[in-house]
Amino acid sequence: xxxxxxxxxxxxxxxxxxxxxxxxxxxxxxxxxxxxxxxxxxxxxxxxxxxxxxxxxxxxxxxxxxxxxxxxxxxxxxxxxxxxxxxxxxxxxxxxxxxxxxxxxxxxxxxxxxxxxxxxxxxxxxxxxxxxxxxxxxxxxxxxxxxxxxxxxxxxxxxxxxxxxxxxxxxxxxxxxxxxxxxxxxxxxxxxxxxxxxxxxxxxxxxxxxxxxxxxxxxxxxxxxxxxxxxxxxxxxxxxxxxxxxxxxxxxxxxxxxxxxxxxxxxxxxxxxxxxxxxxxxxxxxxxxxxxxxxxxxxxxxxxxxxxxxxxxxxxxxxxxxxxxxxxxxxxxxxxxxxxxxxxxxxxxxxxxxxxxxxxxxxxxxxxxxxxxxxxxxxxxxxxxxxxxxxxxxxxxxxxxxxxxxxxxxxxxxxxxxxxxxxxxxxxxxxxxxxxxxxxxxxxxxxxxxxxxxxxxxxxxxxxx
RNA sequence: GGGGCCGUAGGGUAGCCUGGUGAUCCUGCCGGCUUGGGGUGCCGGUGACCCAGGUUCAAAUCCUGGCGGCCCCA
Numbered sequence: 247x248x249x250x251x252x253x254x255x256x257x258x259x260x261x262x263x264x265x266x267x268x269x270x271x272x273x274x275x276x277x278x279x280x281x282x283x284x285x286x287x288x289x290x291x292x293x294x295x296x297x298x299x300x301x302x303x304x305x306x307x308x309x310x311x312x313x314x315x316x317x318x319x320x321x322x323x324x325x326x327x328x329x330x331x332x333x334x335x336x337x338x339x340x341x342x343x344x345x346x347x348x349x350x351x352x353x354x355x356x357x358x359x360x361x362x363x364x365x366x367x368x369x370x371x372x373x374x375x376x377x378x379x380x381x382x383x384x385x386x387x388x389x390x391x392x393x394x395x396x397x398x399x400x401x402x403x404x405x406x407x408x409x410x411x412x413x414x415x416x417x418x419x420x421x422x423x424x425x426x427x428x429x430x431x432x433x434x435x436x437x438x439x440x441x442x443x444x445x446x447x448x449x450x451x452x453x454x455x456x457x458x459x460x461x462x463x464x465x466x467x468x469x470x471x472x473x474x475x476x477x478x479x480x481x482x483x484x485x486x487x488x489x490x491x492x493x494x495x496x497x498x499x500x501x502x503x504x505x506x507x508x509x510x511x512x513x514x515x516x517x518x519x520x521x522x523x524x525x526x527x528x529x530x531x532x533x534x535x536x537x538x539x540x541x542x543x544x545x546x547x548x549x550x551x552x553x554x555x556x557x558x559x560x561x562x563x564x565x566x567x568x569x570x571x572x573x574x575x576x577x578x579x580x581x582x583x584x585x586x587x588x589x590x591x592x593x594x595x596x597x598x599x600x601x602x603x604x605x606x607x608x609x610x611x612x613x614x615x616x617x618x619x620x621x622x623x624x625x626x627x628x629x630x631x632x633x634x635x636x637x638x639x640x641x642x643x644x645x646x647x648x649x650x651x652x653x654x655x656x657x658x659x660x661x662x663x664x665x666x667x668x669x670x671x672x673x674x675x676x677x678x679x680x681x682x683x684x685x686x687x688x689x690x691x692x693x694x695x696x697x698x699x700x701x702x703x704x705x706x707x708x709x710x711x
Numbered sequence: 712g713g714g715g716c717c718g719u720a721g722g723g724u725a726g727c728c729u730g731g732u733g734a735u736c737c738u739g740c741c742g743g744c745u746u747g748g749g750g751u752g753c754c755g756g757u758g759a760c761c762c763a764g765g766u767u768c769a770a771a772u773c774c775u776g777g778c779g780g781c782c783c784c785a
Contacts, residue, residue, distance in 0.1 A: 253781080253782085254781095255783095258722095261722075262722090268780090269721095269779095271778075271779070272779090273778085273779065273780090386780095387780095450714080518732055535747075535748050536747065537747065537748095537777095538747085542739090567747095569747095569750095570746070570747050570749085570750075570751060571747065571748060571749070572747085572748085572749035572750050572751085573749085573750045573751090573752080574749095574750095575748095575749050576749075577750090578749055588748065591748090592748075592749090601749080674785095675785085678784080678785065685771090688746090689754095
Protein backbone atom coordinates (compact mmCIF):
# COMPACT_ATOMS: atom_id res chain seq x y z
CA UNK A 247 0.00 0.00 0.00
CA UNK A 248 2.88 2.36 0.67
CA UNK A 249 3.84 2.11 -2.99
CA UNK A 250 0.50 2.08 -4.75
CA UNK A 251 -1.46 4.40 -2.52
CA UNK A 252 0.91 6.55 -0.59
CA UNK A 253 -1.69 9.05 0.64
CA UNK A 254 -3.78 6.37 2.24
CA UNK A 255 -0.74 4.73 3.78
CA UNK A 256 0.50 8.03 5.15
CA UNK A 257 -2.82 8.99 6.74
CA UNK A 258 -3.17 5.57 8.29
CA UNK A 259 0.31 5.57 9.79
CA UNK A 260 -0.16 9.05 11.24
CA UNK A 261 -3.19 7.76 13.07
CA UNK A 262 -2.18 4.22 13.98
CA UNK A 263 1.31 5.06 15.17
CA UNK A 264 -0.24 7.85 17.23
CA UNK A 265 1.70 10.70 15.70
CA UNK A 266 -1.22 13.12 15.38
CA UNK A 267 -4.89 13.22 16.14
CA UNK A 268 -6.33 14.62 12.93
CA UNK A 269 -9.83 15.20 14.23
CA UNK A 270 -9.52 18.78 15.39
CA UNK A 271 -12.49 20.64 13.89
CA UNK A 272 -10.50 23.34 12.12
CA UNK A 273 -9.03 22.75 8.69
CA UNK A 274 -5.29 22.30 8.61
CA UNK A 275 -4.84 22.14 12.40
CA UNK A 276 -3.84 18.93 14.14
CA UNK A 277 -3.00 17.67 17.60
CA UNK A 278 0.40 16.27 18.46
CA UNK A 279 -0.01 13.06 20.44
CA UNK A 280 2.54 12.12 23.10
CA UNK A 281 4.31 9.57 20.92
CA UNK A 282 4.50 11.82 17.87
CA UNK A 283 5.57 14.76 19.96
CA UNK A 284 8.49 12.80 21.37
CA UNK A 285 9.69 12.03 17.88
CA UNK A 286 9.29 15.67 16.92
CA UNK A 287 11.16 16.84 20.00
CA UNK A 288 14.03 14.45 19.39
CA UNK A 289 14.33 15.78 15.85
CA UNK A 290 14.23 19.38 17.08
CA UNK A 291 16.98 18.74 19.57
CA UNK A 292 19.21 17.47 16.77
CA UNK A 293 18.83 20.65 14.75
CA UNK A 294 19.27 22.77 17.88
CA UNK A 295 22.53 21.05 18.67
CA UNK A 296 23.85 21.62 15.18
CA UNK A 297 22.78 25.27 15.15
CA UNK A 298 24.35 25.92 18.53
CA UNK A 299 27.55 24.26 17.40
CA UNK A 300 27.55 26.71 14.49
CA UNK A 301 27.22 29.73 16.78
CA UNK A 302 23.48 30.35 16.69
CA UNK A 303 21.61 31.47 19.79
CA UNK A 304 18.01 30.70 20.51
CA UNK A 305 15.48 33.51 20.97
CA UNK A 306 11.72 33.73 21.19
CA UNK A 307 9.71 36.52 19.57
CA UNK A 308 5.98 37.23 19.92
CA UNK A 309 3.31 35.62 17.78
CA UNK A 310 1.50 38.86 16.90
CA UNK A 311 2.86 41.33 14.40
CA UNK A 312 1.38 44.82 13.99
CA UNK A 313 0.15 45.54 10.49
CA UNK A 314 2.53 48.41 9.82
CA UNK A 315 5.56 46.20 10.47
CA UNK A 316 4.26 43.35 8.38
CA UNK A 317 3.83 45.77 5.48
CA UNK A 318 7.26 47.37 5.65
CA UNK A 319 8.93 45.30 2.95
CA UNK A 320 6.66 45.47 -0.07
CA UNK A 321 7.63 42.25 -1.87
CA UNK A 322 7.39 40.34 1.37
CA UNK A 323 3.83 41.37 2.17
CA UNK A 324 2.78 40.82 -1.43
CA UNK A 325 3.94 37.24 -1.10
CA UNK A 326 2.05 36.57 2.12
CA UNK A 327 -0.94 38.91 1.95
CA UNK A 328 -3.46 36.24 0.97
CA UNK A 329 -2.32 33.88 3.71
CA UNK A 330 -2.36 36.09 6.77
CA UNK A 331 -4.73 35.52 9.68
CA UNK A 332 -5.63 38.79 11.36
CA UNK A 333 -6.55 39.60 14.93
CA UNK A 334 -8.85 42.56 14.69
CA UNK A 335 -10.60 42.63 18.04
CA UNK A 336 -9.70 42.64 21.71
CA UNK A 337 -12.85 41.39 23.33
CA UNK A 338 -15.57 43.57 21.83
CA UNK A 339 -13.31 46.44 20.88
CA UNK A 340 -11.96 46.88 17.37
CA UNK A 341 -8.19 47.19 17.58
CA UNK A 342 -6.66 50.43 16.32
CA UNK A 343 -3.79 48.48 14.82
CA UNK A 344 -4.62 45.11 13.35
CA UNK A 345 -2.35 42.28 14.49
CA UNK A 346 -1.22 39.50 12.21
CA UNK A 347 -0.56 35.95 13.36
CA UNK A 348 3.00 35.58 12.10
CA UNK A 349 3.21 33.72 8.79
CA UNK A 350 7.00 33.87 9.37
CA UNK A 351 8.90 36.18 11.71
CA UNK A 352 11.15 38.48 9.69
CA UNK A 353 8.98 41.51 10.27
CA UNK A 354 8.70 40.80 13.99
CA UNK A 355 12.38 40.24 14.52
CA UNK A 356 14.06 42.84 12.32
CA UNK A 357 12.83 46.08 13.90
CA UNK A 358 14.06 44.81 17.26
CA UNK A 359 17.38 43.59 15.96
CA UNK A 360 17.77 47.09 14.52
CA UNK A 361 17.91 48.26 18.13
CA UNK A 362 20.45 45.60 19.09
CA UNK A 363 22.98 46.20 16.33
CA UNK A 364 25.13 49.30 16.64
CA UNK A 365 28.56 48.46 15.31
CA UNK A 366 30.49 45.98 13.21
CA UNK A 367 31.50 44.45 16.54
CA UNK A 368 27.92 43.24 16.96
CA UNK A 369 28.22 41.28 13.73
CA UNK A 370 27.76 38.65 12.65
CA UNK A 371 24.64 37.97 14.70
CA UNK A 372 23.08 34.55 14.33
CA UNK A 373 19.81 33.75 16.06
CA UNK A 374 17.06 31.22 15.67
CA UNK A 375 13.74 30.27 17.15
CA UNK A 376 11.39 27.30 17.03
CA UNK A 377 7.81 28.52 16.95
CA UNK A 378 4.41 28.04 15.40
CA UNK A 379 3.36 30.15 12.41
CA UNK A 380 -0.01 30.51 10.74
CA UNK A 381 -0.85 30.51 7.07
CA UNK A 382 -4.31 30.54 5.62
CA UNK A 383 -3.66 27.83 3.06
CA UNK A 384 -6.25 27.61 0.33
CA UNK A 385 -4.80 24.45 -1.18
CA UNK A 386 -5.44 20.97 0.09
CA UNK A 387 -4.07 20.72 3.63
CA UNK A 388 -2.30 17.55 4.78
CA UNK A 389 -0.96 16.51 8.17
CA UNK A 390 2.62 17.76 8.63
CA UNK A 391 2.88 18.65 4.94
CA UNK A 392 0.56 21.57 4.32
CA UNK A 393 -0.71 23.11 7.52
CA UNK A 394 -2.57 26.22 8.52
CA UNK A 395 -0.73 26.18 11.81
CA UNK A 396 2.82 25.12 11.23
CA UNK A 397 3.61 23.99 14.73
CA UNK A 398 7.28 23.38 14.25
CA UNK A 399 8.86 26.26 12.41
CA UNK A 400 12.58 26.53 13.02
CA UNK A 401 13.74 29.83 11.57
CA UNK A 402 17.27 31.17 11.75
CA UNK A 403 18.12 34.80 11.03
CA UNK A 404 21.62 36.10 10.51
CA UNK A 405 23.09 39.59 10.15
CA UNK A 406 26.37 40.42 8.47
CA UNK A 407 28.66 43.28 7.56
CA UNK A 408 29.07 42.43 3.88
CA UNK A 409 27.50 40.60 1.00
CA UNK A 410 30.47 38.21 0.95
CA UNK A 411 29.83 37.30 4.55
CA UNK A 412 26.16 36.72 3.80
CA UNK A 413 27.11 34.47 0.89
CA UNK A 414 29.38 32.54 3.24
CA UNK A 415 26.49 32.20 5.64
CA UNK A 416 24.34 30.69 2.92
CA UNK A 417 27.06 28.08 2.46
CA UNK A 418 27.20 27.42 6.18
CA UNK A 419 23.43 27.00 6.24
CA UNK A 420 23.72 24.43 3.46
CA UNK A 421 26.28 22.55 5.55
CA UNK A 422 24.06 22.75 8.60
CA UNK A 423 21.12 21.21 6.78
CA UNK A 424 23.28 18.58 5.14
CA UNK A 425 24.45 17.46 8.57
CA UNK A 426 20.90 17.50 9.83
CA UNK A 427 19.34 15.48 7.01
CA UNK A 428 22.28 13.09 6.98
CA UNK A 429 21.69 12.46 10.64
CA UNK A 430 18.06 11.68 9.84
CA UNK A 431 19.09 9.57 6.83
CA UNK A 432 16.85 11.63 4.58
CA UNK A 433 18.07 12.00 1.00
CA UNK A 434 17.96 15.45 -0.54
CA UNK A 435 18.83 17.49 -3.57
CA UNK A 436 19.71 21.14 -3.40
CA UNK A 437 18.03 23.47 -5.85
CA UNK A 438 18.24 27.18 -6.44
CA UNK A 439 14.61 28.16 -6.87
CA UNK A 440 13.59 30.05 -9.99
CA UNK A 441 13.01 33.75 -9.46
CA UNK A 442 9.26 33.45 -9.54
CA UNK A 443 9.35 30.94 -6.72
CA UNK A 444 11.82 32.54 -4.33
CA UNK A 445 10.98 33.71 -0.82
CA UNK A 446 9.12 37.03 -1.02
CA UNK A 447 11.73 39.71 -0.40
CA UNK A 448 14.79 37.52 -0.94
CA UNK A 449 17.55 37.99 -3.50
CA UNK A 450 17.46 34.26 -4.07
CA UNK A 451 16.33 31.06 -2.40
CA UNK A 452 18.07 27.72 -2.11
CA UNK A 453 15.93 24.76 -1.20
CA UNK A 454 16.42 21.20 -0.04
CA UNK A 455 13.97 18.86 -1.72
CA UNK A 456 13.42 15.21 -1.01
CA UNK A 457 11.35 12.70 -2.96
CA UNK A 458 8.36 10.92 -1.49
CA UNK A 459 7.45 7.30 -2.28
CA UNK A 460 4.80 8.48 -4.75
CA UNK A 461 7.44 10.34 -6.74
CA UNK A 462 6.39 13.82 -5.69
CA UNK A 463 9.00 16.09 -4.22
CA UNK A 464 8.73 17.82 -0.88
CA UNK A 465 10.56 20.99 0.05
CA UNK A 466 12.13 20.26 3.43
CA UNK A 467 14.37 23.27 4.00
CA UNK A 468 14.96 26.68 2.49
CA UNK A 469 17.79 29.17 2.72
CA UNK A 470 17.38 32.77 1.65
CA UNK A 471 19.89 35.45 0.94
CA UNK A 472 18.05 38.64 1.79
CA UNK A 473 20.86 41.04 0.94
CA UNK A 474 19.80 44.47 2.18
CA UNK A 475 16.19 44.06 1.08
CA UNK A 476 14.98 43.98 4.66
CA UNK A 477 17.70 45.90 6.44
CA UNK A 478 16.88 49.05 4.47
CA UNK A 479 13.15 49.29 5.20
CA UNK A 480 13.76 48.14 8.77
CA UNK A 481 16.78 50.40 9.02
CA UNK A 482 19.17 47.84 10.51
CA UNK A 483 22.41 49.86 10.39
CA UNK A 484 25.88 49.40 11.80
CA UNK A 485 28.95 51.56 12.10
CA UNK A 486 31.90 50.32 10.14
CA UNK A 487 35.55 50.40 11.20
CA UNK A 488 36.05 53.58 9.18
CA UNK A 489 33.19 55.34 10.96
CA UNK A 490 30.77 55.21 8.05
CA UNK A 491 27.42 53.43 8.20
CA UNK A 492 25.90 50.65 6.16
CA UNK A 493 22.81 48.50 6.32
CA UNK A 494 23.44 44.91 7.34
CA UNK A 495 23.34 41.98 4.95
CA UNK A 496 21.02 39.20 5.97
CA UNK A 497 20.14 35.60 5.47
CA UNK A 498 17.41 33.47 6.91
CA UNK A 499 16.71 29.79 6.69
CA UNK A 500 14.18 27.37 8.01
CA UNK A 501 12.73 23.91 8.38
CA UNK A 502 9.32 22.76 9.54
CA UNK A 503 7.03 19.86 10.45
CA UNK A 504 7.77 18.54 6.99
CA UNK A 505 10.97 17.06 8.39
CA UNK A 506 8.84 14.80 10.56
CA UNK A 507 6.67 13.95 7.55
CA UNK A 508 9.82 12.93 5.66
CA UNK A 509 11.08 10.72 8.44
CA UNK A 510 7.74 8.93 8.47
CA UNK A 511 7.32 8.69 4.71
CA UNK A 512 10.83 7.81 3.71
CA UNK A 513 11.76 5.17 6.25
CA UNK A 514 8.35 3.69 7.02
CA UNK A 515 7.18 0.43 5.47
CA UNK A 516 4.00 -1.60 5.07
CA UNK A 517 4.00 -2.50 8.76
CA UNK A 518 4.28 1.04 10.02
CA UNK A 519 6.94 3.41 11.21
CA UNK A 520 10.61 2.63 11.06
CA UNK A 521 12.52 4.93 13.37
CA UNK A 522 16.19 5.64 13.70
CA UNK A 523 17.63 4.94 17.15
CA UNK A 524 18.47 8.65 17.50
CA UNK A 525 14.91 9.87 17.23
CA UNK A 526 12.83 6.96 18.46
CA UNK A 527 10.98 7.64 21.73
CA UNK A 528 12.20 4.25 22.86
CA UNK A 529 15.23 2.66 21.28
CA UNK A 530 14.49 -0.77 22.67
CA UNK A 531 11.33 -2.49 23.78
CA UNK A 532 11.55 -5.59 25.94
CA UNK A 533 8.80 -8.18 25.55
CA UNK A 534 8.94 -10.89 28.20
CA UNK A 535 7.48 -14.16 26.94
CA UNK A 536 5.36 -15.23 29.85
CA UNK A 537 4.10 -18.75 30.48
CA UNK A 538 2.36 -19.71 33.68
CA UNK A 539 5.03 -22.06 34.96
CA UNK A 540 8.00 -19.84 34.14
CA UNK A 541 6.43 -16.44 34.76
CA UNK A 542 8.49 -15.59 37.80
CA UNK A 543 11.89 -16.34 36.39
CA UNK A 544 11.13 -14.67 33.06
CA UNK A 545 9.96 -11.47 34.73
CA UNK A 546 12.96 -11.39 37.04
CA UNK A 547 15.33 -11.84 34.15
CA UNK A 548 13.54 -9.28 32.01
CA UNK A 549 13.56 -6.66 34.76
CA UNK A 550 17.23 -7.23 35.33
CA UNK A 551 18.04 -6.67 31.68
CA UNK A 552 15.66 -3.72 31.55
CA UNK A 553 17.48 -2.03 34.42
CA UNK A 554 20.85 -2.83 32.95
CA UNK A 555 20.04 -1.44 29.50
CA UNK A 556 18.22 1.59 30.86
CA UNK A 557 21.57 2.93 32.00
CA UNK A 558 22.59 3.41 28.38
CA UNK A 559 19.43 3.48 26.29
CA UNK A 560 15.82 4.59 26.22
CA UNK A 561 14.11 1.31 27.02
CA UNK A 562 10.49 0.30 27.47
CA UNK A 563 9.41 -2.97 29.03
CA UNK A 564 6.00 -4.19 27.94
CA UNK A 565 4.53 -5.97 30.94
CA UNK A 566 0.91 -6.05 29.78
CA UNK A 567 -0.51 -9.44 30.65
CA UNK A 568 -3.72 -9.14 28.68
CA UNK A 569 -1.87 -8.99 25.36
CA UNK A 570 -0.18 -11.96 23.77
CA UNK A 571 3.41 -11.68 22.59
CA UNK A 572 2.32 -11.74 18.95
CA UNK A 573 0.06 -8.77 19.34
CA UNK A 574 2.80 -6.87 21.15
CA UNK A 575 5.15 -7.57 18.27
CA UNK A 576 2.78 -6.02 15.75
CA UNK A 577 2.10 -3.10 18.03
CA UNK A 578 5.73 -2.08 18.52
CA UNK A 579 6.55 -2.64 14.88
CA UNK A 580 3.79 -0.20 13.95
CA UNK A 581 5.38 2.25 16.33
CA UNK A 582 8.75 1.82 14.65
CA UNK A 583 10.88 0.92 17.69
CA UNK A 584 14.30 0.01 16.25
CA UNK A 585 14.99 -3.02 18.46
CA UNK A 586 12.87 -5.51 20.30
CA UNK A 587 14.31 -7.86 22.86
CA UNK A 588 12.35 -11.02 23.54
CA UNK A 589 13.11 -12.87 26.73
CA UNK A 590 11.47 -16.24 27.34
CA UNK A 591 12.23 -19.53 29.07
CA UNK A 592 14.24 -20.81 26.11
CA UNK A 593 16.48 -17.74 26.10
CA UNK A 594 17.07 -17.96 29.80
CA UNK A 595 18.03 -21.63 29.53
CA UNK A 596 20.58 -20.78 26.83
CA UNK A 597 21.74 -17.60 28.59
CA UNK A 598 20.85 -15.43 25.57
CA UNK A 599 18.26 -12.87 24.52
CA UNK A 600 16.45 -12.74 21.19
CA UNK A 601 16.91 -9.42 19.43
CA UNK A 602 14.65 -8.39 16.56
CA UNK A 603 15.53 -5.43 14.39
CA UNK A 604 12.68 -3.43 12.92
CA UNK A 605 14.40 -2.29 9.73
CA UNK A 606 15.24 -5.74 8.35
CA UNK A 607 12.95 -7.87 10.52
CA UNK A 608 15.81 -10.19 11.38
CA UNK A 609 15.86 -12.16 14.61
CA UNK A 610 19.20 -12.70 16.29
CA UNK A 611 20.31 -14.58 19.37
CA UNK A 612 22.78 -12.66 21.49
CA UNK A 613 24.83 -13.83 24.46
CA UNK A 614 23.69 -12.22 27.64
CA UNK A 615 27.11 -10.75 28.42
CA UNK A 616 27.60 -8.99 25.10
CA UNK A 617 24.24 -7.30 24.60
CA UNK A 618 25.52 -3.73 24.97
CA UNK A 619 28.36 -4.15 22.56
CA UNK A 620 26.05 -5.85 20.13
CA UNK A 621 23.44 -3.11 20.33
CA UNK A 622 25.95 -0.34 19.72
CA UNK A 623 27.03 -2.00 16.49
CA UNK A 624 23.46 -2.75 15.57
CA UNK A 625 22.40 0.88 15.95
CA UNK A 626 25.11 1.87 13.50
CA UNK A 627 24.04 -0.87 11.17
CA UNK A 628 20.43 0.24 11.29
CA UNK A 629 21.38 3.81 10.52
CA UNK A 630 23.60 2.80 7.62
CA UNK A 631 21.05 0.42 6.24
CA UNK A 632 18.19 2.92 6.35
CA UNK A 633 20.34 5.63 4.92
CA UNK A 634 21.62 3.65 1.99
CA UNK A 635 18.21 2.21 1.21
CA UNK A 636 16.67 5.67 1.27
CA UNK A 637 19.32 7.12 -1.03
CA UNK A 638 18.99 4.22 -3.40
CA UNK A 639 15.25 4.68 -3.76
CA UNK A 640 15.82 8.42 -4.09
CA UNK A 641 18.29 8.09 -6.91
CA UNK A 642 16.07 5.63 -8.74
CA UNK A 643 13.48 8.37 -8.99
CA UNK A 644 15.76 10.83 -10.76
CA UNK A 645 16.10 10.66 -14.53
CA UNK A 646 18.26 12.60 -16.97
CA UNK A 647 16.11 13.86 -19.85
CA UNK A 648 17.12 15.44 -23.14
CA UNK A 649 13.84 16.02 -24.92
CA UNK A 650 10.49 17.49 -23.94
CA UNK A 651 8.68 14.37 -25.09
CA UNK A 652 10.63 12.14 -22.72
CA UNK A 653 9.70 14.00 -19.55
CA UNK A 654 8.19 11.66 -16.98
CA UNK A 655 5.70 12.79 -14.39
CA UNK A 656 6.33 10.21 -11.66
CA UNK A 657 9.90 11.25 -11.01
CA UNK A 658 12.39 14.08 -10.94
CA UNK A 659 13.58 15.09 -14.40
CA UNK A 660 17.03 16.61 -14.77
CA UNK A 661 17.24 18.73 -17.88
CA UNK A 662 19.29 21.46 -19.47
CA UNK A 663 17.48 24.76 -19.19
CA UNK A 664 18.82 28.20 -20.06
CA UNK A 665 17.32 29.76 -16.97
CA UNK A 666 15.08 32.35 -18.59
CA UNK A 667 11.72 32.73 -16.87
CA UNK A 668 9.91 32.32 -20.16
CA UNK A 669 11.42 28.89 -20.80
CA UNK A 670 10.70 27.75 -17.26
CA UNK A 671 7.10 28.93 -17.33
CA UNK A 672 6.57 27.34 -20.72
CA UNK A 673 7.86 24.08 -19.32
CA UNK A 674 5.56 24.23 -16.32
CA UNK A 675 2.56 24.94 -18.52
CA UNK A 676 3.40 22.24 -20.99
CA UNK A 677 4.22 19.44 -18.53
CA UNK A 678 2.13 20.31 -15.47
CA UNK A 679 5.28 19.77 -13.44
CA UNK A 680 7.05 22.30 -11.30
CA UNK A 681 10.45 23.78 -11.90
CA UNK A 682 12.27 23.07 -8.64
CA UNK A 683 15.19 25.14 -9.79
CA UNK A 684 18.78 24.89 -10.80
CA UNK A 685 20.88 22.08 -9.37
CA UNK A 686 23.59 23.85 -7.38
CA UNK A 687 25.90 20.86 -7.40
CA UNK A 688 25.65 19.70 -10.98
CA UNK A 689 26.51 21.10 -14.40
CA UNK A 690 26.50 19.52 -17.85
CA UNK A 691 26.84 21.01 -21.30
CA UNK A 692 23.82 20.81 -23.54
CA UNK A 693 21.10 22.97 -24.97
CA UNK A 694 18.03 24.37 -23.31
CA UNK A 695 15.26 21.83 -23.62
CA UNK A 696 12.86 24.62 -24.61
CA UNK A 697 14.71 27.30 -26.61
CA UNK A 698 17.78 25.21 -27.56
CA UNK A 699 20.20 27.91 -26.40
CA UNK A 700 23.52 26.44 -25.27
CA UNK A 701 23.87 26.13 -21.51
CA UNK A 702 25.54 24.02 -18.85
CA UNK A 703 22.81 24.58 -16.30
CA UNK A 704 20.92 21.57 -15.02
CA UNK A 705 17.41 22.18 -13.77
CA UNK A 706 15.13 19.79 -11.98
CA UNK A 707 11.42 19.53 -12.62
CA UNK A 708 8.90 17.31 -10.90
CA UNK A 709 5.47 17.04 -9.45
CA UNK A 710 5.71 18.55 -5.99
CA UNK A 711 3.70 18.81 -2.81
C1' G B 712 -7.35 28.73 -10.45
C1' G B 713 -11.01 24.72 -12.44
C1' G B 714 -13.73 20.07 -11.85
C1' G B 715 -15.45 15.75 -9.18
C1' C B 716 -16.44 12.49 -4.90
C1' C B 717 -17.53 11.95 0.24
C1' G B 718 -19.16 12.82 5.76
C1' U B 719 -23.07 6.67 9.75
C1' A B 720 -19.82 4.31 17.21
C1' G B 721 -12.54 5.42 18.72
C1' G B 722 -11.14 3.40 13.42
C1' G B 723 -13.07 0.96 8.86
C1' U B 724 -17.89 0.02 6.66
C1' A B 725 -23.50 -1.65 4.93
C1' G B 726 -27.97 0.96 4.38
C1' C B 727 -29.09 6.38 0.81
C1' C B 728 -30.65 5.66 -5.75
C1' U B 729 -36.63 4.03 -4.62
C1' G B 730 -37.99 8.31 2.75
C1' G B 731 -41.17 4.15 7.16
C1' U B 732 -38.04 -2.90 10.52
C1' G B 733 -34.72 -2.65 16.83
C1' A B 734 -29.29 1.14 11.54
C1' U B 735 -25.30 -3.90 9.21
C1' C B 736 -20.72 -6.16 9.70
C1' C B 737 -15.38 -6.02 11.09
C1' U B 738 -12.13 -3.84 14.48
C1' G B 739 -11.37 -1.24 19.03
C1' C B 740 -12.90 -0.49 24.10
C1' C B 741 -15.07 -2.71 29.13
C1' G B 742 -16.05 -7.47 32.12
C1' G B 743 -15.28 -12.81 32.55
C1' C B 744 -13.06 -17.45 31.47
C1' U B 745 -9.26 -19.33 28.19
C1' U B 746 -4.57 -18.67 25.77
C1' G B 747 0.48 -17.01 25.73
C1' G B 748 7.94 -17.64 21.15
C1' G B 749 3.91 -13.64 15.27
C1' G B 750 -2.71 -10.35 15.84
C1' U B 751 -5.54 -17.14 21.11
C1' G B 752 -10.55 -18.58 21.40
C1' C B 753 -15.39 -18.23 23.46
C1' C B 754 -19.38 -15.58 26.20
C1' G B 755 -21.48 -10.96 27.71
C1' G B 756 -21.45 -5.62 27.29
C1' U B 757 -20.31 -0.49 25.27
C1' G B 758 -20.54 2.97 21.47
C1' A B 759 -22.77 6.31 15.59
C1' C B 760 -26.38 8.83 11.26
C1' C B 761 -21.14 16.33 10.86
C1' C B 762 -23.92 21.14 11.90
C1' A B 763 -28.06 24.58 10.68
C1' G B 764 -32.29 25.24 7.97
C1' G B 765 -36.03 23.33 4.43
C1' U B 766 -39.56 19.51 2.10
C1' U B 767 -42.75 15.60 4.40
C1' C B 768 -47.57 12.47 8.43
C1' A B 769 -42.41 10.58 8.62
C1' A B 770 -35.40 12.22 6.92
C1' A B 771 -29.16 8.63 7.87
C1' U B 772 -31.81 8.65 3.07
C1' C B 773 -34.47 14.27 -0.74
C1' C B 774 -33.15 19.98 -1.17
C1' U B 775 -30.12 24.55 0.35
C1' G B 776 -26.17 26.47 3.08
C1' G B 777 -22.05 25.93 6.49
C1' C B 778 -18.02 23.13 8.48
C1' G B 779 -14.79 19.08 7.52
C1' G B 780 -12.31 15.17 4.55
C1' C B 781 -10.45 13.06 -0.18
C1' C B 782 -9.24 12.82 -5.51
C1' C B 783 -8.18 14.71 -10.40
C1' C B 784 -6.75 18.61 -13.81
C1' A B 785 -4.10 23.45 -14.52
